Amino acid sequence: QVQLVESGGGLVQAGGSLRLSCAASGSIFRTLALGWYRQAPGKQRDMVATITTGGNTVYADSVKGRFTISRDNAKNTVYLQMNSLKPEDTAVYYCVAGSRGVDSWGQGTQVTVSS
Numbered sequence: 001q002v003q004l005v006e007s008g009g010g011l012v013q014a015g016g017s018l019r020l021s022c023a024a025s026g027s028i029f030r031t032l033a034l035g036w037y038r039q040a041p042g043k044q045r046d047m048v049a050t051i052t053t054g055g056n057t058v059y060a061d062s063v064k065g066r067f068t069i070s071r072d073n074a075k076n077t078v079y080l081q082m083n084s085l086k087p088e089d090t091a092v093y094y095c096v097a098g099s100r101g102v103d104s105w106g107q108g109t110q111v112t113v114s115s
Helices: none
Strands: 004-007 010-013 018-025 033-039 045-051 058-059 066-072 077-082 090-099 109-113
Touching: 004 090, 018 033, 018 090, 018 109, 033 066, 033 077, 045 066, 045 077, 058 066, 066 090
Parallel strands: 010 109
Antiparallel strands: 004 018, 018 077, 033 045, 033 090, 045 058, 066 077, 090 109
16 A cells, blocks of 8 residues: 545636646655545545556546546645536545556545636
């Protein structure tokens, strides 16, 4: 497992942008698939975006064309650029990492989008 620490959440108006960052400990970062999940109040935790070691990405339909996941192996960091934010994007966002499935979770960062 690796330790994951998210940052970059906050309050933003609808239509605005935020960039989430997730810094990871350990030298195995580049060998791990990475991703972001989110959980809104009263709802289940859902996948938002994932990125493989080779840079292949997958997005939830609800964020396609608005969110971009990227990784910087030199900095042990994964990012989530969120544009054209909507009130329904309001949630706690979690960074995840793993070799087969999700092995590690961050503590989460709150994103609130006001209308």
